[in-house]
Amino acid sequence: MCKVPVQGPSTSGEPARIAALESAFSQMAANVAEIMTLLRGPSCTSSSSTLPPEQGQRLTRILRSR
Numbered sequence: 001m002c003k004v005p006v007q008g009p010s011t012s013g014e015p016a017r018i019a020a021l022e023s024a025f026s027q028m029a030a031n032v033a034e035i036m037t038l039l040r041g042p043s044c045t046s047s048s049s050t051l052p053p054e055q056g057q058r059l060t061r062i063l064r065s066r
Contacts, residue, residue: 031062 038059 031065034062035059
């Protein structure tokens with residue numbers, strides 16, 4: 001199990017780092033939601049495991065934006 005080191009009092013840059021982490025987390029959550037929507041597609045009953053070309057390209061853009 002990984003232990004997190006104990007840190008001293010927060011510095012003046014701490015609020016900025018927290019805001020950056022919150023922003024990154026929000027972006028990841030939005031990307032996951034969009035990926036899930038793309039994977040569900042227009043029909044959840046489809047047996048095809050291949051995304052249509054336009055959705056595959058969109059998914060690639062999302063993953064590369066990281």
